[in-house]
Each structure stands twice: as structure tokens, then as C-alpha cells.
Amino acid sequence: MTKHQRDDKAFELGKIDSSDSMPQRGGARSYQVVNDGTDDQFILYGYSRSVARTIIAWIFIVLTVGFLRLVFYWKPHWFLRCCCTRADLAVAQYVLLKDRYQQWYVETVLIINTNPNSAHSNDSRNFVSTNPSSCDSLSERQQADDPDSHRYFINKRWRYVWEEAEYKFKKILGIEENVKCEYFSQIRPLTVEQRAQKKIIYGENSISLRLTPILHLLIREVLSPFYIFQLFSCLSWFLDEYVAYASCIMFITVVSVIVTLREVRKNERALRDTVHQSEVTTVVIYNSETNEEEQRDIISEDLVPGDIIIIRGSTTMQCDAALLNGNVIVNESMLTGESIPVTKVQIPYYQSSSDHSALNQTFDIREHNRFILFSGTSVIQTRYYGAGDVRAMVLRTAFGTAKGELVRSILYPKPVDFKFNTDTYRYVGGMALIAFGGMIFSMVLRIIRREPVSVIIKRTVDIITIAVPPALPAALSAGLVYAQNRLKKDNIFCISPRSINICGSINTVVFDKTGTLTEDGLDLQCVVPIIRTYNTTNDPRQVQFGSEITEVTNLNWREDEAQSMIIVCMAACHTLTRINGELAGDPLDLKMLAFTQYELYEPAANEQSNFDTLFPTIVRPINTPKDVASPLGRFSGSVSSLIAGNIPFEIGIVRQLPFSSSLQRTSVIVRILTKDSFDLLTKGSPEKIAELSRPETIPKNFNDILSSYAKQGYRVLALAYKPLELNYVKIQRIEREKVENDLIFLGLVIMENRLKPQTEGVLKILSNANIRTIMCTGDNMLTALSVARDCDMIPDDAKIIVIEATESNRTPTFTYAQVFNRRVKEVSYDLNSHRLIELDRRSPYHFAISGKSFQIVRDEHPELLHRLCVRGTVFARMLPEQKQQLIETLEELG
Numbered sequence: 001m002t003k004h005q006r007d008d009k010a011f012e013l014g015k016i017d018s019s020d021s022m023p024q025r026g027g028a029r030s031y032q033v034v035n036d037g038t039d040d041q042f043i044l045y046g047y048s049r050s051v052a053r054t055i056i057a058w059i060f061i062v063l064t065v066g067f068l069r070l071v072f073y074w075k076p077h078w079f080l081r082c083c084c085t086r087a088d089l090a091v092a093q094y095v096l097l098k099d100r101y102q103q104w105y106v107e108t109v110l111i112i113n114t115n116p117n118s119a120h121s122n123d124s125r126n127f128v129s130t131n132p133s134s135c136d137s138l139s140e141r142q143q144a145d146d147p148d149s150h151r152y153f154i155n156k157r158w159r160y161v162w163e164e165a166e167y168k169f170k171k172i173l174g175i176e177e178n179v180k181c182e183y184f185s186q187i188r189p190l191t192v193e194q195r196a197q198k199k200i201i202y203g204e205n206s207i208s209l210r211l212t213p214i215l216h217l218l219i220r221e222v223l224s225p226f227y228i229f230q231l232f233s234c235l236s237w238f239l240d241e242y243v244a245y246a247s248c249i250m251f252i253t254v255v256s257v258i259v260t261l262r263e264v265r266k267n268e269r270a271l272r273d274t275v276h277q278s279e280v281t282t283v284v285i286y287n288s289e290t291n292e293e294e295q296r297d298i299i300s301e302d303l304v305p306g307d308i309i310i311i312r313g314s315t316t317m318q319c320d321a322a323l324l325n326g327n328v329i330v331n332e333s334m335l336t337g338e339s340i341p342v343t344k345v346q347i348p349y350y351q352s353s354s355d356h357s358a359l360n361q362t363f364d365i366r367e368h369n370r371f372i373l374f375s376g377t378s379v380i381q382t383r384y385y386g387a388g389d390v391r392a393m394v395l396r397t398a399f400g401t402a403k404g405e406l407v408r409s410i411l412y413p414k415p416v417d418f419k420f421n422t423d424t425y426r427y428v429g430g431m432a433l434i435a436f437g438g439m440i441f442s443m444v445l446r447i448i449r450r451e452p453v454s455v456i457i458k459r460t461v462d463i464i465t466i467a468v469p470p471a472l473p474a475a476l477s478a479g480l481v482y483a484q485n486r487l488k489k490d491n492i493f494c495i496s497p498r499s500i501n502i503c504g505s506i507n508t509v510v511f512d513k514t515g516t517l518t519e520d521g522l523d524l525q526c527v528v529p530i531i532r533t534y535n536t537t538n539d540p541r542q543v544q545f546g547s548e549i550t551e552v553t554n555l556n557w558r559e560d561e562a563q564s565m566i567i568v569c570m571a572a573c574h575t576l577t578r579i580n581g582e583l584a585g586d587p588l589d590l591k592m593l594a595f596t597q598y599e600l601y602e603p604a605a606n607e608q609s610n611f612d613t614l615f616p617t618i619v620r621p622i623n624t625p626k627d628v629a630s631p632l633g634r635f636s637g638s639v640s641s642l643i644a645g646n647i648p649f650e651i652g653i654v655r656q657l658p659f660s661s662s663l664q665r666t667s668v669i670v671r672i673l674t675k676d677s678f679d680l681l682t683k684g685s686p687e688k689i690a691e692l693s694r695p696e697t698i699p700k701n702f703n704d705i706l707s708s709y710a711k712q713g714y715r716v717l718a719l720a721y722k723p724l725e726l727n728y729v730k731i732q733r734i735e736r737e738k739v740e741n742d743l744i745f746l747g748l749v750i751m752e753n754r755l756k757p758q759t760e761g762v763l764k765i766l767s768n769a770n771i772r773t774i775m776c777t778g779d780n781m782l783t784a785l786s787v788a789r790d791c792d793m794i795p796d797d798a799k800i801i802v803i804e805a806t807e808s809n810r811t812p813t814f815t816y817a818q819v820f821n822r823r824v825k826e827v828s829y830d831l832n833s834h835r836l837i838e839l840d841r842r843s844p845y846h847f848a849i850s851g852k853s854f855q856i857v858r859d860e861h862p863e864l865l866h867r868l869c870v871r872g873t874v875f876a877r878m879l880p881e882q883k884q885q886l887i888e889t890l891e892e893l894g
């Protein structure tokens with residue numbers, strides 16, 4: 001085994017880690033692992049040209065009449081290995097990349113000058129710094145040679161630059177990487193000079209896709225192995241006077257090539273037109289001579305990371321940017337597919353240096369996404385404080401942005417059609433093998449019969465052209481075009497015809513529940529408040545669930561202050577907003593607000609309207625007189641007495657802590673106009689709210705009541721609140737984890753979980769096509785199981801086995817869902833004997849598992865994971881990352 005092969009093997013086995021692979025100064029190692037642990041992970045080898053090897057390679061190319069060159073065209077890494085020698089990455093002229101899907105790429109190492117005044121600097125081929133603050137350090141590092149010259153290569157639109165200090169290639173990252181949050185408390189606009197340098201470093205902010213010239217497309221298509229074989233077959237038929245048949249095949253092939261090229265061109269054009277956008281943006285520039293800020297309008301292509309831009313209403317973001325001040329309402333449907341207005345709030349670290357723990361956190365674009373405006377999303381409305389502008393700082397540009405990543409995933413999809421391709425090659429290979437046997441047999445026979453050499457050659461070649469169908473590529477392209485047209489009739493537009501083949505091999509479809517299988521806007525069935533009673537003997541407060549309330553007027557305000565807080569919580573705990581006068585937001589929040597008979601009032605909700613810190617979004621009972629807003633604290637007494645006495649009052653939403661799937665809750669901090677303190681209102685999954693609430697405020701039969709509703713398929717949310725003894729400034733800055741605890745539990749809200757009219761039909765079609773369906777939801781297990789039964793994802797006669805692993809008992813247990821706590825006898829799981837799951841294969845059973853148990857199985861019993869996924873139908877309370885892990889496991893299963 002050569003060293004190269006050993007490295008490959010180690011990479012496949014995951015034995016090369018980043019520290020191991022780090023090349024050493026002096027060139028002892030000539031490979032490295034890049035993007036360790038990500039989908040983009042690859043191993044990188046350095047190569048340098050060798051004149052002797054190149055000459056030898058070309059001699060062989062000539063000897064094979066160019067056929068070897070054709071093989072090298074198909075396998076460029078063979079060509080590289082034949083013409084070059086392994087070299088230290090610090091001096092390599094070429095790099096050979098092998099990704100985790102065993103695909104090879106050959107890239108040329110380029111050199112660029114980053115000095116804006118240099119005659120050699122060239123905007124379009126610039127490289128990008130790996131760190132926002134590294135421009136200066138890069139220059140220092142490389143002063144020995146030309147400090148402005150840097151080596152880099154491009155792969156899949158990412159740029160990788162040679163970092164001399166670390167002695168390795170590093171992917172160019174945006175500003176958000178490797179910075180602490182305090183970075184945002186120190187920023188100021190860039191000067192013209194800094195912008196010029198950054199423009200050279202980061203290049204143009206454009207996701208531009210150039211159309212491949214027709215000639216290139218033609219060569220690429222015609223030189224594919226299938227077409228070459230076809231050409232070879234037709235030539236042999238012509239020589240054999242098989243003219244009519246050969247002409248027909250040639251004609252079909254030419255038509256198929258033309259149709260394919262036309263489709264490819266059309267797709268390229270469609271993708272280019274879809275992704276390419278340009279807008280005029282106002283950027284703030286620091287004038288170092290006058291020490292003042294200036295505003296300039298520039299085209300978005302000229303934006304660079306670090307720029308401070310001004311956001312004005314109704315625009316589409318052309319970069320990823322962190323919001324520095326004001327609030328912005330955006331539609332992120334381009335990224336998430338959900339057309340719900342999302343409120344982005346200013347990054348709290350900007351112009352603040354008081355909260356040191358927050359400042360020391362590492363900035364993470366996923367974790368802090370509520371402060372980030374993503375490229376491609378549309379800004380619906382902007383609001384700002386006082387006379388200021390809504391400002392944002394550009395973090396990532398071009399292909400580094402969220403939109404850029406999306407486009408990259410279209411351009412360079414994961415090779416998921418791998419099986420289809422291997423099957424095709426296997427089939428052709430099998431046929432070729434049979435043909436080869438036939439060829440030998442025919443050749444031997446004809447030699448024995450002493451037939452002329454020309455006849456022997458013709459007949460022998462003939463066999464292979466018959467056994468391997470040369471019209472296969474033409475037939476495949478024709479099939480694709482036909483399929484594409486059929487899809488068009490159903491209004492399904494396909495920009496990548498290759499994906500149609502992939503769809504043909506789909507055997508599992510994973511659905512989420514809410515908004516996909518069930519309706520988005522769920523009807524509110526009832527509210528189950530908790531009531532407090534007093535045990536007269538030893539007097540501790542007792543909490544228990546009250547009866548179901550279907551009309552808001554039936555809530556008993558006088559009973560308890562907490563009962564009044566239910567209405568306050570349902571009315572104010574959301575992120576609804578008014579857009580052009582219309583209330584917009586999560587349909588669930590809209591339904592709850594409607595139930596309370598409160599209205600949302602935004603003092604100045606016009607586009608770019610100012611809003612004052614003392615004048616936040618307000619909710620109040622419908623028909624509240626307009627002048628109630630002043631003065632604060634006009635009424636005294638409890639909220640329950642206000643509501644019960646029909647005294648008009650308002651609730652000001654001071655801070656929103658938006659919903660996140662992983663947190664399973666939404667919170668707001670409000671000030672009720674009677675109180676001189678703030679309250680935290682929280683709404684979320686019952687399990688999460690119970691976890692965050694004080695135990696003494698939760699009724700003892702909480703689990704039983706929750707299960708009884710969930711079993712009937714209701715979607716259940718819980719409400720809680722907490723009075724806060726904090727001042728306004730602290731309220732604005734405090735981290736959500738520090739306030740969302742010790743809550744007072746208020747009750748449950750029961751929502752109807754109606755199936756969409758088309759759900760059952762679609763599931764039936766899939767089941768008839770032998771396609772497995774899986775539900776992967778963030779909702780409660782029992783609710784999910786009930787919905788799975790209702791929509792026939794799990795038929796009535798099938799058994800459901802719940803797999804559970806807990807922190808205390810990490811060995812999975814198996815119980816029947818129908819008969820609570822009955823252990824499943826047919827299943828055995830014995831770690832020692834490696835007897836995993838033994839169950840009658842013919843009996844129809846489905847596994848169901850919750851996110852927490854899934855995580856434990858994945859971490860501690862990976863050997864069980866595949867079996868679990870093969871029979872798993874319901875995955876409930878799954879966090880977003882667990883949903884992704886499930887899909888990846890299913891992909892692994894093929």
C-alpha cells in the first residue's frame with residue numbers, strides 16, 4: 001500500500017483528524033483535511049508539475065491515438081497523478097481534493113495580489129481573508145516575500161487561502177466566524193480605503209451564474225463515455241454496411257443531444273435569473289479627514305463584510321447582516337418556506353459594554369439568528385428609535401450567505417442518486433462482461449474456421465455493440481424530457497432534470513405534522529385554567545385544573561389573580577404585528593388573540609415609523625377608549641379587579657423573546673398599565689413549561705390531564721408567567737435563560753388538530769406506490785400517534801411500540817402504545833449477547849420514539865439506530881437538529 005493509499009484509507013475510516021493532518025513546516029506532510037466534520041469535508045493533496053512524467057504521459061496518449069487523453073478527461077485526477085508529483089502544500093501548483101462521497105476534484109493554485117494600488121490586483125479573481133481582522137496580519141506574515149501576494153484555490157465557489165502561519169489552506173469565512181459578541185460593541189463604519197481593500201479581499205457580492213458556452217456543453221455531453229461508445233458502435237455498423245440502422249441511431253442521438261443541450265441551457269438560464277438580484281443600498285462610510293460619517297448609495301454588488309448599511313422598508317436583502325438598531329419585520333419564506341412575518345431585533349451587544357457574560361459569548365449565526373437579516377429574505381417593515389436609521393452590519397456576502405449556500409446546494413448536490421448511477425453502471429458492466437465472453441467465443445470460432453481478419457474484427461466488435469445498448473443515453477434523455485413535460489402539466493417545474501431519476505428511487509417520505517399533515521390555523525377548543533384552593537386542615541395552597549372554558553367570558557377573574565393572567569398571557573404572548581393595517585403572524589397566535597377578544601395596537605406601525613421606548617406595541621380589550629394610554633399607573637389594584645370591573649386597561653409589550661423550535665416556547669416581557677413592575681409571559685409545549693415552572697404551581701395530575709388531551713389528538717400548549725423585579729434597562733438586556741425560570745404555571749390551551757383535506761389521499765397514493773411515510777414532529781408523542789392513526793399512516797390493525805430511553809435508564813425499553821406500560825415480550829434487546837430486536841417480521845408493527853430517547857439511542861446504542869429507523873414511523877418532540885439527523889440516517893440506509 002502506498003503512502004497515498006494509506007492516507008486515503010485513514011481518511012475513509014475517519015482516522016485523520018485536523019491536528020493529525022496539519023502539514024508541518026518543512027513539508028513533511030503534503031495533505032490536510034479541510035472543513036473537518038462538515039458535509040464539505042475533504043482531504044487535500046499537493047501536486048507539482050513534472051516535465052518527465054508529462055512527456056511520458058503524452059507519449060502514451062499518442063500511442064493510444066488520443067484514447068488515453070479521453071480517459072484522462074473522464075478521470076482528471078488520473079491525469080494529475082500521471083503528469084505531476086506529490087508536493088508540499090506550501091509550494092504545490094495543483095491540489096487534488098477527495099470529498100466524503102469519494103468524488104475527486106483537481107484545482108489549480110492561483111496567486112493574487114491584495115494591494116488595491118498594485119497593477120496585478122484583479123477584482124474578479126481576488127481571494128478573501130479568513131478572518132475579518134486578519135487583513136493586517138496577513139500582510140505582516142508575508143512581508144518576507146511579497147506581503148500582498150497570496151496563494152489560493154477555488155472549489156465549489158468557496159475560496160481557500162494559504163495561511164503561512166498555520167501552514168495550511170483555510171476556507172474563507174465571513175465576519176461572524178470566530179468573533180466574540182463584544183466585536184459588535186466596538187464597530188464603526190469603514191473608510192473608503194478599508195472598503196477598497198476589503199473589496200479586493202472579499203470580491204464582488206454577487207451570486208452570479210454564468211451560462212456555460214454551448215460549445216463547452218456540447219463537448220461535455222458528447223465526450224461522455226456513453227456517447228463515445230455510441231459513436232464507436234455506429235462507426236462499426238457503417239463499416240459493416242449496416243447503414244440504415246446506424247443512420248437511425250445517429251439521428252436519434254443528434255436529436256437527443258440537441259434536446260438535452262436545450263434543456264440544460266434553459267435550466268441554467270432559469271437558475272441564473274432566479275438567483276441574480278441587485279439593489280441600490282445605502283452604506284455608511286467613515287470620512288477619516290472630517291471624522292464624520294457619510295451616507296452613499298451603492299449597488300449591492302459593491303457591499304463588503306464590515307459595511308454598515310441602512311435598511312429601508314420593502315427591500316430584499318442582498319447579504320447576511322446583523323441588525324444594529326431598530327426592529328425589522330421580514331418574510332423568510334425564501335429560506336424556510338414559511339410565509340410568516342418574523343421580527344428581527346437589534347443585536348444587544350451593539351453600543352453596550354455592561355453585560356460582560358453576553359459580550360464574551362462566541363457569536364453564532366444559528367444561535368443568534370433573531371438578530372440576523374438573511375440574504376434573499378424580504379424586508380416588510382422597519383422601525384427605529386427616535387431619529388435614528390435602521391442599521392445593519394454586513395456579515396457575509398455572495399456565496400457565503402444563506403442564499404449563496406442554498407444556490408451551492410443546487411449547483412453541487414450531494415450525490416444522492418448514487419444507487420441509480422451504480423445500478424446503471426452495474427447493468428452496463430454486466431452486459432459488457434457477457435459481450436466479452438461472446439467476443440472471445442466468436443473470435444476463437446472464426447479463427448478456427450479461418451475466416452478473413454476483417455470479418456473476424458467486424459463480427460467480434462459487433463457482439464459488444466449489440467450486447468451493450470448504444471441508444472441507452474438517447475433513451476434516458478428522451479425519458480427525462482418526457483417526464484419533465486408530464487410534471488409541467490401538474491405545475492411542477494424542475495430545474496434539474498437529473499433529480500427526476502432520484503425521485504424515481506425515493507422509498508421514504510418524511511413529513512412534519514403541523515402545517516403539513518394538519519391545518520396550520522388550528523381552532524381553539526378550550527382553555528383549562530388552574531385554580532388554587534386552600535386546604536383548611538394544614539393550609540398549604542393546592543393547585544388543580546379547573547373545568548374547560550370555551551368562552552373567554554367564562555373565566556372566573558375574581559377567583560384568583562393568576563386566572564386573569566391567563567387572559568393577559570394569551571393576548572400578549574406572541575410576536576404578531578400589523579402590516580399595512582392587517583394583523584400578521586403565526587396562525588396559532590392569531591387564533592389565541594381572537595379568543596381573548598383583545599386587539600393589538602401599534603402606536604405608529606407605518607413603514608419606517610419611529611417607536612419610542614415608552615410607547616411599545618400594546619394589546620387591550622376590544623372597545624378600550626383611545627385615551628387610556630396615559631398616564632401610567634392611573635389605576636391601582638389587581639389585574640383581576642380591572643378585568644372583572646370592565647375597567648379599560650392596556651398591556652405594553654416591552655420585549656419579545658420569539659418562538660424557537662429548540663426552546664419550544666415564546667415569551668414576552670410586558671408592563672400592565674396599573675402596575676409599576678414588569679411581567680414575563682410564556683407560552684410553549686406543556687413539557688417545557690412544566691420544566692420551567694415552580695413545582696408547587698403545577699397540579700399533581702398534570703401528566704394525566706395532558707395525556708388525556710394528547711391521546712385524543714389535540715395540540716396542547718401551556719401558559720405561565722412570572723413577575724419581574726428588574727428595571728427597564730435590565731429587562732432589555734437580560735438573557736432569556738436567566739428570566740425564563742421559576743414560572744407560575746397558569747393552565748393549558750387545547751387546540752384542535754385537524755387533518756388537511758388532501759392528507760389522507762396523498763398518504764394513500766404513497767402507500768400504494770410502496771413508499772414508506774414517516775412523521776417527524778416537534779409535537780407531543782401522544783398527539784402525534786393520534787394524528788398518525790387518523791391519517792392512516794399507522795393502520796388500525798398495526799401495533800405501535802414506543803421505544804424509550806431516559807437519562808436514568810439509558811437502555812431502551814419497548815412498550816405497546818395502546819396498553820400503557822405493557823412491556824413488549826416479542827422484542828428483546830440484549831447488549832451483551834448482541835441480540836438486538838427480535839420480532840415477528842410478518843406482524844405489522846411501527847416504532848415510535850421521542851427526540852430525547854432518539855438522542856440517547858443515537859449516542860449510546862448506534863447499533864440500534866438503523867433498525868429503529870427501518871421500522872420507525874412516529875418521531876415526536878424532535879428538535880430541529882434531531883430531525884436533520886433522522887434524515888441523514890435514513891439517507892445512509894439508502
Ligand SMILES: Nc1ncnc2c1ncn2[C@@H]1O[C@H](COP(=O)(O)OP(=O)(O)OP(=O)(O)O)[C@@H](O)[C@H]1O
Pocket residue numbers: 512513514515586588589659661662664665666683684685686716717776777778779780878
Ligand atoms: N408560536 C408558538 N409559541 C409557543 N410555543 C409554540 C409555538 N408553536 C409551537 N409551539 C410549541 O413548541 C413545540 C415544538 O414546535 P415545533 O415547531 O418544533 O413543532 P410543531 O409545530 O409542534 O410540529 P411540526 O414539527 O410537525 O411542525 C410545539 O409542539 C408546541 O408545543
